[in-house]
Amino acid sequence: MARSTAQRVADTLRTRIEGGGLPPGTQLSEEALGRDLGVSRNTLREAFRLLIHESLVVHVLNRGVFVRVLEPADVTDIYRVRAALETAGVRAAADAARPLRDAVARAVAEGERAAAGEDWREVGSADLRFHRALAALAGSARIDTAMDRLLAELRLAFHAMPSPRRFHEPFLARNRTLAALLDDGAYDRAEAELTTYLDDARTLILDVMRETSR
Amino acid sequence: MARSTAQRVADTLRTRIEGGGLPPGTQLSEEALGRDLGVSRNTLREAFRLLIHESLVVHVLNRGVFVRVLEPADVTDIYRVRAALETAGVRAAADAARPLRDAVARAVAEGERAAAGEDWREVGSADLRFHRALAALAGSARIDTAMDRLLAELRLAFHAMPSPRRFHEPFLARNRTLAALLDDGAYDRAEAELTTYLDDARTLILDVMRETSR
DNA sequence: GCTAAGATATTGTTCAACAATCCTCAAGAG
DNA sequence: CTCTTGAGGATTGTTGAACAATATCTTAGC
Numbered sequence: 289m290a291r292s293t294a295q296r297v298a299d300t301l302r303t304r305i306e307g308g309g310l311p312p313g314t315q316l317s318e319e320a321l322g323r324d325l326g327v328s329r330n331t332l333r334e335a336f337r338l339l340i341h342e343s344l345v346v347h348v349l350n351r352g353v354f355v356r357v358l359e360p361a362d363v364t365d366i367y368r369v370r371a372a373l374e375t376a377g378v379r380a381a382a383d384a385a386r387p388l389r390d391a392v393a394r395a396v397a398e399g400e401r402a403a404a405g406e407d408w409r410e411v412g413s414a415d416l417r418f419h420r421a422l423a424a425l426a427g428s429a430r431i432d433t434a435m436d437r438l439l440a441e442l443r444l445a446f447h448a449m450p451s452p453r454r455f456h457e458p459f460l461a462r463n464r465t466l467a468a469l470l471d472d473g474a475y476d477r478a479e480a481e482l483t484t485y486l487d488d489a490r491t492l493i494l495d496v497m498r499e500t501s502r
Numbered sequence: 503m504a505r506s507t508a509q510r511v512a513d514t515l516r517t518r519i520e521g522g523g524l525p526p527g528t529q530l531s532e533e534a535l536g537r538d539l540g541v542s543r544n545t546l547r548e549a550f551r552l553l554i555h556e557s558l559v560v561h562v563l564n565r566g567v568f569v570r571v572l573e574p575a576d577v578t579d580i581y582r583v584r585a586a587l588e589t590a591g592v593r594a595a596a597d598a599a600r601p602l603r604d605a606v607a608r609a610v611a612e613g614e615r616a617a618a619g620e621d622w623r624e625v626g627s628a629d630l631r632f633h634r635a636l637a638a639l640a641g642s643a644r645i646d647t648a649m650d651r652l653l654a655e656l657r658l659a660f661h662a663m664p665s666p667r668r669f670h671e672p673f674l675a676r677n678r679t680l681a682a683l684l685d686d687g688a689y690d691r692a693e694a695e696l697t698t699y700l701d702d703a704r705t706l707i708l709d710v711m712r713e714t715s716r
Numbered sequence: 717g718c719t720a721a722g723a724t725a726t727t728g729t730t731c732a733a734c735a736a737t738c739c740t741c742a743a744g745a746g
Numbered sequence: 747c748t749c750t751t752g753a754g755g756a757t758t759g760t761t762g763a764a765c766a767a768t769a770t771c772t773t774a775g776c
Contacts, residue, residue: 330761331760337551365644430652434648565758566758
């Protein structure tokens with residue numbers, strides 16, 4: 289058993305949350321879930337702590353844990369951090385190891401291939417990999433895990449997106465542009481492009497959130 | 503019940519770790535510590551989780567928890583993240599709210615006052631507040647908590663510093679310089695200064711770590 | 717309709733027992 | 747002598763239960 293029981297339970301819950309089986313705002317009852325998953329309350333609470341640490345769920349004292357509801361303010365905040373981390377990656381691109389740079393190009397190609405096959409869900413995944421690869425150029429393990437956590441949080445918002453195609457398609461070309469700028473060593477222009485890119489994406493998400501909340 | 507037993511136990515352990523009673527690398531045995539502190543293993547494990555979250559200790563599956571050992575690679579990594587976050591703050595300084603900018607100036611002044619009183623421990627604290635204030639200019643709650651965790655990790659390294667004065671004194675003037683550049687709106691120069699600043703600090707810490715490990 | 721007291725359900729905390737895993741160390745093969 | 751192998755002991759992982767504290771729901775009274 290490579291992973292502890294609590295970790296496996298956390299994995300299960302994470303999958304359910306990201307898959308929409310447990311929509312934002314749902315309370316995770318200790319007794320019901322424990323019976324369902326066949327683990328003790330104690331272990332379940334341990335799993336909760338892992339998810340709390342990933343901020344996929346929130347804990348309210350004496351009330352229990354609930355699937356995180358992403359507010360517009362959260363989206364704004366997350367994009368500020370993303371800007372900081374991905375910018376750091378772009379700026380370090382010149383000194384980045386070969387495999388790290390390759391990962392960027394690969395994510396772009398995979399996104400385009402998925403778009404050709406009309407698999408918009410995969411296009412979204414490739415887009416996340418692209419941005420993770422950008423941040424990874426900084427060569428910092430802590431930045432990598434931070435990006436993973438941020439993108440996991442954002443997935444909570446993506447889940448409410450009505451049309452994945454409308455959201456992801458426009459960014460395919462921009463991803464390629466950005467990758468090309470990095471390849472050409474035009475780091476300043478890449479950075480500028482990244483900044484407006486993230487601003488546009490944030491605005492788009494916030495617009496959709498406002499729409500669907502009505 | 504204001505503080506739970508687990509929180510009190512965590513406080514005790516935190517004091518012992520920071521006081522040097524539990525040096526880095528020490529295993530925190532559940533049974534021995536539980537007997538020593540008069541709490542059950544389960545409660546002790548709850549306390550461990552709090553310390554793990556502060557990254558003061560690390561947990562290895564089926565092996566237990568150990569007082570965190572900061573490797574040179576960790577210091578390098580932490581400084582990469584700091585550079586990303588503090589740079590983001592400096593770049594957002596122009597749009598930052600008044601109280602955020604004031605916090606930067608205040609931390610500089612407090613550091614100088616502490617230096618005048620030869621209180622080098624307080625100089626170190628003020629320095630941390632200065633850098634936290636820099637990152638806070640970005641106006642992101644997530645960046646704030648990330649900085650807090652990074653600085654808590656770094657404290658483990660500071661603890662091994664033989665002469666706090668030698669380490670902190672040179673940076674007093676540079677803090678003031680940086681704050682002045684921000685006040686003058688010279689954000690590009692501030693950013694450049696910050697980059698070399700962090701490089702120098704990292705180099706200094708790594709040198710001391712190499713010395714003391716021999 | 718509103719308030720307050722009580723009942724019920726849920727979470728918070730602690731404990732002790734059992735299961736699973738890792739580490740040590742000695743015995744044996746090569 | 748070195749390496750593998752496998753018991754045995756020590757330590758952590760997990761569980762279920764009991765009790766305490768808190769929140770929510772119900773009901774009686776005004």
